[in-house]
Amino acid sequence: MQESFSGNTNGIAYGIGALIVFLILTSLFYIAYTLFVSGLLDVFNTTMIPSDNVSVDRGASMLYLRRMWAAIPFFILIGGALWGIVRALEMKRAEGT
Numbered sequence: 594m595q596e597s598f599s600g601n602t603n604g605i606a607y608g609i610g611a612l613i614v615f616l617i618l619t620s621l622f623y624i625a626y627t628l629f630v631s632g633l634l635d636v637f638n639t640t641m642i643p644s645d646n647v648s649v650d651r652g653a654s655m656l657y658l659r660r661m662w663a664a665i666p667f668f669i670l671i672g673g674a675l676w677g678i679v680r681a682l683e684m685k686r687a688e689g690t
Contacts, residue, residue, distance in 0.1 A: 608680045612673055619669050630662050 637655050641647050 608677060608684075611680075612677055615673055615676075616669070623665060623669075627662075630658070634659060 634655065637647075641651075
């Protein structure tokens, strides 16, 4: 008799637990590094821009940094969702259904 996918609760619990730990740890790292990025942008905005000491390339790179920093939470959520889907498909394949 073949066990159904919903009957295997160990794999499901592991996947949910791993996703929760992943989200908590990445959130903590994001919060910790936000202080650094905020300080960097503060120095850029208060010191370098008023003194006209900014090249076009440096301005573009700081704009890119700010945009990518704002996009990181979305990348984290997409990565976690994709991992969950792959994990579910692996569990389904391991059960032979």
